[in-house]
Amino acid sequence: xxxxxxxxxxxxxxxxxxxxxxxxxxxxxxxxxxxxxxxxxxxxxxxxxxxxxxxxxxxxxxxxxxxxxxxxxxxxxxxxxxxxxxxxxxxxxxxxxxxxxxxxxxxxxxxxxxxxxxxxxxxxxxxxxxxxxxxxxxxxxxxxxxxxxxxxxxxxxxxxxxxxxxxxxxxxxxxxxxxxxxxxxxxxxxxxxxxx
Numbered sequence: 201x202x203x204x205x206x207x208x209x210x211x212x213x214x215x216x217x218x219x220x221x222x223x224x225x226x227x228x229x230x231x232x233x234x235x236x237x238x239x240x241x242x243x244x245x246x247x248x249x250x251x252x253x254x255x256x257x258x259x260x261x262x263x264x265x266x267x268x269x270x271x272x273x274x275x276x277x278x279x280x281x282x283x284x285x286x287x288x289x290x291x292x293x294x295x296x297x298x299x300x301x302x303x304x305x306x307x308x309x310x311x312x313x314x315x316x317x318x319x320x321x322x323x324x325x326x327x328x329x330x331x332x333x334x335x336x337x338x339x340x341x342x343x344x345x346x347x348x349x350x351x352x353x354x355x356x357x358x359x360x361x362x363x364x365x366x367x368x369x370x371x372x373x374x375x376x377x378x379x380x381x382x383x384x385x386x387x388x389x390x391x392x393x394x395x396x
């Protein structure tokens with residue numbers, strides 16, 4: 201394996217986590233941006249101060265946990281509020297990834313967050329919409345229409361795939377392990393680096 205930094209991305213229900221679990225079984229450590237963001241919000245005094253300045257004294261509960269109801273209310277007030285939160289959290293996650301020394305990351309919002317600039321290679325995980333809807337319904341116990349609403353809020357899968365270096369089709373028909381093997385071999389051979 202080269203020293204390339206590699207990102208796994210894809211929309212909700214595409215199966216990013218499944219692909220990452222297969223990578224971990226191969227002994228490849230994968231930095232999970234979503235888990236990292238939660239950990240940083242819980243532990244970073246600087247991030248907590250920034251969020252409290254932004255949203256007010258009710259941002260965190262008495263036991264120190266993030267007040268999800270207060271955050272949801274803040275997000276509903278304005279479209280720019282999500283960007284304001286991200287402007288505090290994303291730089292902290294990016295810095296944590298750089299410091300971690302981990303070469304692979306899993307990030308659902310790779311392009312929206314700008315994290316694609318941190319890596320050399322992007323792998324998009326895709327699946328047909330009906331497959332994605334079924335997975336989301338099963339996982340979260342929601343209706344098909346709600347699952348489609350969640351999908352519609354994200355960058356279109358076609359755009360994510362177009363911008364990626366490699367695509368993994370995770371539709372239950374194609375062999376995911378074989379696709380991963382091929383991609384890892386290609387990355388090792390090409391030693392491609394994305395210009396900053």
